[in-house]
Amino acid sequence: MSKDKVELKTKPSKIDQVGDAWILHFPRFGEEGTHFHTYGMLTPYFKGLTEGKLMATWCANPKCPISRGKGELWLPPRADCPDCHQPMEWKRIENTKGYIYAYTYVERGGAGLEIETPYYQIDVKIDGVCTIVKSYLLDRKPIKIGDKVKAGFLTGKNATHTSLDLYFELI
Numbered sequence: 001m002s003k004d005k006v007e008l009k010t011k012p013s014k015i016d017q018v019g020d021a022w023i024l025h026f027p028r029f030g031e032e033g034t035h036f037h038t039y040g041m042l043t044p045y046f047k048g049l050t051e052g053k054l055m056a057t058w059c060a061n062p063k064c065p066i067s068r069g070k071g072e073l074w075l076p077p078r079a080d081c082p083d084c085h086q087p088m089e090w091k092r093i094e095n096t097k098g099y100i101y102a103y104t105y106v107e108r109g110g111a112g113l114e115i116e117t118p119y120y121q122i123d124v125k126i127d128g129v130c131t132i133v134k135s136y137l138l139d140r141k142p143i144k145i146g147d148k149v150k151a152g153f154l155t156g157k158n159a160t161h162t163s164l165d166l167y168f169e170l171i
């Protein structure tokens with residue numbers, strides 16, 4: 001391990017906006033091989049990352065058989081509730097601290113991997129969030145399950161406009 005922190009080997013992707021939705025330009029095979037991907041109703045999540053905000057969704061439908069209108073936070077967010085299929089509400093996660101629930105030490109990545117190896121791919125449990133979010137750890141020192149982490153963001157001109165804009169650091 002030559003460096004203390006993980007670096008990305010990717011360039012920021014171009015974004016178009018149609019209505020409220022972002023459309024990502026993802027040139028996998030050069031400009032003529034560009035893949036266009038819309039974030040659709042999940043655009044607030046990706047936009048939030050570039051502004052240093054972690055946005056989750058929750059079900060506010062009082063007729064929902066599971067949430068009864070008092071849903072827990074989902075991260076990654078879902079546009080519609082998996083239990084009642086109604087649109088979910090957005091809420092910012094103010095306290096992004098959590099702990100490492102599981103991890104994989106990645107020494108060799110597959111084709112197209114945009115994170116410089118070695119790195120830890122981590123599953124993080126954040127207080128008040130009912131799901132577990134998958135991300136990567138910026139630190140390269142040895143870790144163990146249960147270690148405390150907090151979210152960090154690639155914002156402004158450093159933003160990639162992908163899920164890589166969310167990372168975690170040891171605290």
Ligand SMILES: [Zn+2]
Binds near residue numbers: 060061066083
């Ligand atoms: Zn629901």
